[in-house]
Amino acid sequence: MWSIGELAERAGATVKTVRFYSDRGLLPEASRSGGGHRRYGAEALEQLRLIRSLRTLGLPLPEVRRVLEDEGAAGRVLEDAVAGRLRELGSEVRALRWREAALRLVRECPHAAERADRLRLIGAVNVPPSTAPLARFWRAWLPPRMPARATSAFLEEAVPQPPDEPDPAQVLAFARLHAMTTAPCPGGRQPQPEVHRVGGAHGAAALYAGLAEAYELAGSQLRRARDPYPGEALDAYVAAYASAYDNPDSRQFRRLLALRLAADPRLDRYWELTAVVLTPPGGAPEPTPGSADDWLRTALERDNAAAA
Structure with a gap:
């Protein structure tokens, strides 16, 4: 003893x-x-x-x-405890890397007024950052009662995940996305595309499923730096809208679609910031649904011009 x-x-x-x-x-x-x-x-x-x-x-x-x-x-208790601790440490490491990049962002800013603006932006973001505000923004954009599976699939494409090892530019871009998606909408109501009203919840679900295919096809062309042109990607793009509007794909419909798309609200700034968040330092810009949509709209305009 x-x-x-x-x-x-x-x-x-x-x-x-x-x-x-x-x-x-x-x-x-x-x-x-x-x-x-x-x-x-x-x-x-x-x-x-x-x-x-x-x-x-x-x-x-x-x-x-x-x-x-x-x-x-x-027994399993030790395994579960270790696994839980590893998850906690992963979150802590991501938070530390985010804070490091945010500190560098502030340090590298030469102007006092801009530094104050950056501090305000990054101070509004949780650490590690949460994508919940961005998801809420898009849920308000989508039609009510859209099927849960279709909504989840859309959010997976539309909401960028913060990188585990961000650089200052990515921190700033994500903070601006957070500010953009949490700011009150003009008039208190978020604008919506016309197709949401016409197609309804199930029409929108079919639309975004078709757009996902078209964006994937256009994304491969963007990675190759190909100029927009009529082809398989554009056909998939038009077919998605034709299904939502319950119209056949025709030359007349393509002309009408171009007019409708030009009148719809655009979120160019959102997709520009998303591209910064998704692109690793020194890497080529990653295609986003926004850049793919721009490519396809231009392809549609060129197709209509060639037909005219």
């Missing part, structure tokens, strides 16, 4: 540490001396070493208790 001091010495810990874990029932006492002093056996030494290892890994005391109760950490 060891005294509390002897156990602490063998474990390389302090008496205060041993007493702390004993008082919380994590460290078993083998017996008490005649004078009421604690006595510990070899089991306590192994348990203390395990406790200190788990605490070094950052596990909180409730998790440590669960691990100790799980037959000496031989």
